[in-house]
Amino acid sequence: MNSTVRRFLSLVMATIMMLTIFISSGLSALAAESQTDFYKKFSGLPTAYIDKLWKLKQQHPNWQFEPMNTGLDWDTVINTEAQPKVNTVWLSTSTAVTRLYADRSVGTYTASRGLDYTYEVRDQGSGGYYVDASVMAVAAFMNPYYFLDSDVTVLMFENLGWGDLDYNTTVNNIEAMLSGTFMSKSNVNTNYVSASGCVTYVNTSGQRVSTGDTYAALICTAAKNNKLNPYYLTSKILGEVGTSGSGSTSGTTASYTGYYNYLNVGASDSSSGDAVSNGLSYAKSHGWTSPGAAIEGGAQTIANGYISAGQDTPYLQKFNVANGKVTTSHQYMTAINGIHITLQKTYDGYKTAGTLDTVRTFKIPVYKNMPNATGNTISFSGYSQSGTVNRSIATIRTDRNYSAAKTTLSSDTVTLEAGLHNNGSVVQTGTMYYGPLWYKVGSAYVIEDYVEVAANATVKKGATLQLNTSQSSGSTEKPRFMSWDKRIATVNANGVVTGVSEGTTKVVAYLANGSFAVVNITVSNSGSGGSTGITSSTYSINSAAKFISKIPIGTTVGTLKAGISGSVTVTKNGKTLSDGDVISTGCVVSGYTAIVTGDINGDGKVTVADSLGIRDQILGSAQLSTIQYKAADLNADGKISAADSLGIRDYILGVSGITPKAY
Numbered sequence: 001m002n003s004t005v006r007r008f009l010s011l012v013m014a015t016i017m018m019l020t021i022f023i024s025s026g027l028s029a030l031a032a033e034s035q036t037d038f039y040k041k042f043s044g045l046p047t048a049y050i051d052k053l054w055k056l057k058q059q060h061p062n063w064q065f066e067p068m069n070t071g072l073d074w075d076t077v078i079n080t081e082a083q084p085k086v087n088t089v090w091l092s093t094s095t096a097v098t099r100l101y102a103d104r105s106v107g108t109y110t111a112s113r114g115l116d117y118t119y120e121v122r123d124q125g126s127g128g129y130y131v132d133a134s135v136m137a138v139a140a141f142m143n144p145y146y147f148l149d150s151d152v153t154v155l156m157f158e159n160l161g162w163g164d165l166d167y168n169t170t171v172n173n174i175e176a177m178l179s180g181t182f183m184s185k186s187n188v189n190t191n192y193v194s195a196s197g198c199v200t201y202v203n204t205s206g207q208r209v210s211t212g213d214t215y216a217a218l219i220c221t222a223a224k225n226n227k228l229n230p231y232y233l234t235s236k237i238l239g240e241v242g243t244s245g246s247g248s249t250s251g252t253t254a255s256y257t258g259y260y261n262y263l264n265v266g267a268s269d270s271s272s273g274d275a276v277s278n279g280l281s282y283a284k285s286h287g288w289t290s291p292g293a294a295i296e297g298g299a300q301t302i303a304n305g306y307i308s309a310g311q312d313t314p315y316l317q318k319f320n321v322a323n324g325k326v327t328t329s330h331q332y333m334t335a336i337n338g339i340h341i342t343l344q345k346t347y348d349g350y351k352t353a354g355t356l357d358t359v360r361t362f363k364i365p366v367y368k369n370m371p372n373a374t375g376n377t378i379s380f381s382g383y384s385q386s387g388t389v390n391r392s393i394a395t396i397r398t399d400r401n402y403s404a405a406k407t408t409l410s411s412d413t414v415t416l417e418a419g420l421h422n423n424g425s426v427v428q429t430g431t432m433y434y435g436p437l438w439y440k441v442g443s444a445y446v447i448e449d450y451v452e453v454a455a456n457a458t459v460k461k462g463a464t465l466q467l468n469t470s471q472s473s474g475s476t477e478k479p480r481f482m483s484w485d486k487r488i489a490t491v492n493a494n495g496v497v498t499g500v501s502e503g504t505t506k507v508v509a510y511l512a513n514g515s516f517a518v519v520n521i522t523v524s525n526s527g528s529g530g531s532t533g534i535t536s537s538t539y540s541i542n543s544a545a546k547f548i549s550k551i552p553i554g555t556t557v558g559t560l561k562a563g564i565s566g567s568v569t570v571t572k573n574g575k576t577l578s579d580g581d582v583i584s585t586g587c588v589v590s591g592y593t594a595i596v597t598g599d600i601n602g603d604g605k606v607t608v609a610d611s612l613g614i615r616d617q618i619l620g621s622a623q624l625s626t627i628q629y630k631a632a633d634l635n636a637d638g639k640i641s642a643a644d645s646l647g648i649r650d651y652i653l654g655v656s657g658i659t660p661k662a663y
Contacts, residue, residue, distance in 0.1 A: 039054070042065075042364070045370070048373035066363055073367065073368045087138055090337075098449065100506075152344055153343055156339050167224060198211050199211045222298075248260065253277075261280055261288060265279065283297075372477050375512065376475065378471050380518075394446050407444050414439075414442075417441065420440060420514065459497055459499040475511075479510065479511060483506075494571060501525075506519070546593060547630070553605070570590075586602040597660045
């Protein structure tokens with residue numbers, strides 16, 4: 001080899017090495033997303049959520065996380081999903097019922113607790129039934145925060161496309177995933193699997209037919225044809241019909257011989273029949289006369305009905321917020337934990353196949369006004385922290401989950417240190433309904449169902465009552481409130497309770513991490529109701545509209561209290577203010593919303609920002625709320641104009657003051 005050739009080959013090798021280094025470093029740079037960029041990408045998500053995602057990213061570098069900005073307000077979505085018949089929870093007749101997750105606003109009201117209450121049943125099952133989910137339950141299952149800790153539960157946000165999977169390899173992986181179920185080729189039985197490991201079924205003539213395909217092959221073919229993730233499809237089937245099959249898969253259900261529905265499409269209870277019958281009726285109308293046809297048809301239904309509609313994650317199929325609106329009429333099953341109970345099978349399939357750490361994309365929903373999850377514990381201020389435990393039936397544990405060791409309490413009367421969510425990944429096994437809420441009692445934990453709190457309050461029908469809360473140090477989270485029975489009493493976003501009709505119910509304050517506090521509310525039918533009884537010769541109190549106004553800029557809570565007769569509490573965003581805090585527009589004063597003339601944005605000051613609020617209102621580029629509109633009406637003429645903006649300008653320049661107005 002001459003020197004010219006050697007130099008040429010050396011140059012080629014050097015170039016290849018440089019390209020290799022360049023490509024490798026480029027790929028590393030591509031894969032190694034910086035923490036700064038990661039947090040910036042999720043800037044619309046509260047930091048506590050991003051912290052969890054970043055931890056998952058470190059554990060699984062190939063996983064790609066992307067924000068899905070819904071553009072929807074969190075509380076609006078939750079209240080929409082909490083409407084009757086939209087989401088349901090399972091109540092067992094033999095175990096704890098997680099009563100705060102079952103809405104009592106529909107059904108027959110009694111003063112009893114637990115299963116003694118007559119709920120309106122949405123779906124009857126063996127050993128229990130489905131009833132409407134409470135707003136607290138909806139908030140728990142819709143909030144991504146609780147599900148970003150686990151490799152299992154985060155799968156609800158995975159994109160469900162087929163991707164670049166190899167068919168033959170995937171068939172083997174799905175077969176491993178089916179191990180121990182009625183669809184495994186190793187589980188030979190006369191109803192589902194022949195001696196050769198292939199599918200066997202009953203045709204419409206009642207005759208047994210054997211095929212040349214395994215269930216794993218049928219599932220993978222259907223998934224590939226419809227561009228679906230086969231692991232997801234498998235877990236969906238097992239979640240619907242169980243590991244032993246059901247009436248939807250037997251082919252021998254009365255009146256529907258030879259028809260199959262492996263994904264329970266159209267299987268909901270109605271006046272025309274039970275869920276299985278309705279599902280098989282759907283199968284019959286679509287010609288699903290074999291397991292293969294049913295699996296293919298079900299996969300096609302999911303792909304056409306959900307994936308093409310933008311509902312391309314399990315989360316979006318259960319909670320349809322895919323297209324900038326919440327659409328409760330196009331959601332997969334009503335059981336609120338419907339997607340959660342399928343995730344363990346999906347995870348097990350990935351683990352068995354050794355594909356868990358391959359490239360995956362997760363879409364994390366982001367809402368406006370999400371709970372920031374900085375709270376740890378919460379309690380109602382001024383109310384007893386004691387309660388009574390029914391020790392004869394209570395499950396008392398050393399930790400807040402069923403797997404913890406049992407322990408005992410020395411007395412029925414206890415001090416309730418905190419209301420807490422279950423400690424453990426209960427959603428992986430589908431048991432989130434069975435006691436996820438616990439009270440801490442010393443070193444023990446008791447399921448909420450078996451505790452009656454001593455915190456009691458009374459309000460007249462038509463009257464209001466301000467409930468105040470306190471949280472653990474460092475929390476800036478706005479608590480959410482729920483009335484267990486809105487026919488008895490309602491509660492607004494600021495913790496103001498309004499008596500509706502005679503009876504007793506519970507009002508709950510809760511945080512994103514599942515912590516909660518309860519107070520019993522009794523509504524009496526005596527008196528005409530109305531205000532909470534405060535009066536003032538200094539400030540204007542509008543009992544009909546629930547406003548308190550004529551408050552000068554810079555007024556402190558202590559000064560305001562001194563000018564009011566009656567019991568006065570002042571809160572902002574659910575947190576009690578101290579006497580030295582400044583009153584701002586939007587503060588709640590014993591059930592009345594404060595309006596400080598000129599303080600439009602509610603920061604307790606009058607600045608250029610308030611003037612801009614008036615400008616945007618006039619131009620139509622933004623709309624002020626009712627309270628903001630009144631605060632902006634400096635001359636109290638009932639409209640917003642340039643004169644109001646000039647009034648703020650003159651105040652800022654020191655030309656004139658702002659006279660507090662009564663509204």
